[in-house]
Amino acid sequence: MNFIKKIIPMKDFTLRSLMQFEKTPLNMLMFVITIALLVAFGWGVVEYLVHSHHAYNITRQHPWGLLIAMYIFFVVSSTGLCIVGSLGDVFGFKDYMAMSKRAILGSIVTILAGFAVIAFEIGHPVRMLIYNVLSPGLTSAIWWMGTLYGIYLTFMIIEFIFLMRNDMKNARIFGLTGLLVGLAAHSNLGGVFGFLNARIISNGVFYPTYFILTAFITGIYLTYLMYGFRYKMQIPDDIKKGLLGLAKIQALLLGILMFFETWKLMTAVYGGMPGRADTAEHIFHSAGFLYGEVLCGMVIPFVVMLATKWQSIKLYVFTSFIGMIGIFFMRYDLVHDTQVKPLQMMKITEYQLPPTWIEYFPSAAEIAIGFGAIGIFFMLYYFGQKMFELDATEH
């Protein structure tokens, strides 16, 4: 342990102290939720190991489901927290300096939760690790995304080590490199969908840029949630200034996102191109888009921030929770909507009635693993808080 402490400064802790926490109602609630999510994750994994992909409701027509959506949800969160963390230690904005350590820890644990999800979505994860190196598919956006995320995680860990050592010069170097690699990885994730000429609704430049924008938004939502919970709404002044600044940035980003989304839908519908216009109309009429993405993810947080003139942190913590529900729907809809239009253009899928839209609803195992991974995030974040001093503000 002393050897590790020489590399990265840690608090003094024992296994017993790691398990001990103040028994407040909120803490107890979080404890119960975390345990329930971890149990669900474990059950889902057992289901997957026993039944393989049969445990999931994915089909030939809809090969990607909730787990891909949750993987995207976590890696978007990670990139977002990386951007927020970089505001202070990379770009030198003083108001955000105090947030760097917590945000970078958050970015590490969210991507680990994402990796935990994707490990049980891919049919052969070990093969992926081996042949990702031995026979790289350089034309594949997934290869670039996965490889760059691996490098990104390494840089994030190194940056975190330097942050904990208060070595700001090296933290800045690795933070900037990690940020650039993370943004490249993340836009490649958008490219996974943007490159699909098979799915006209997602093909194009929109997703690679949209992913970066929504990552920043997600990072700000999560920063509010982390600090709201950490200080039980009694935010200290050094953090308050940064959080109020983030609210202004968030309102601006949400405004841009709404602008982007409006034009994306309008250009998709205009002209009535088959396969794109009908899919866009279908998306527009779906509850997940209207109530999840638009209302929870964009409109409610935007209106609240506008109405309170960026001054009510407590309210923003609650709206961030609503915002994260919206972010989940953005990820879920992104995956589902690209597959909702049947590919066979001549008409029906054999042995079935003529398809109009491809149906998909996640199985219990998918729900258990996908949402259970939130428990992994909670657990890792809790241990991170217990093991590292994240509140040091002076560099």
Place this chain on the structure above:
Amino acid sequence: MANYGMAFDYKFCINCHACEVACKEENGIDLGAKNHRLWIQEDGNTSGDFWNLDKDKVQFMQMQCQECEEAPCLKACPNGAIYRDDNGIVRLHKNLCDLTMACMHACPYGARYVDEKRHVTDKCIFCADTRLARGETTTACQITCPAKLRYFGDLDDEKSEISQILKERKHFTLKSELGTKPKLFYLE
């Protein structure tokens, strides 16, 4: 080495599904509707009353991997598991497939599916593992078709039957607007 392709006199199809059965038998494809390398799609419905059925509106299309020259599945595979063999057929290194299903997501024709037995993705490969490997130059679906509507052969050989037919008759490819350059041709 050849550059194999296939042409269909699709209007002659009687929807008997013999091609599907032959394909499953020849290539050891699992039973069940979702497991198929090729399938027949039905376009249009029979209308009218008996004796006066308007059956001309019904059309059966032979669907399978279109063996694209610019194959999106090949480009999307993160492990380089998908490759083009010496006969121009898009194939899979089965031991490299990690089942991300990126190829299934990328294929504009819905031609790929998960082979439950081998736990990899699968699609039509013109019987490359079976008939072509035995030195034959026909596919199971082709020789089984009672309407003899499938023409299979080397597109680079000007004397081959398929090359002659494609020279003589009008034909079209599916979703050609995507730039995939399919090597399956539908004869008018």
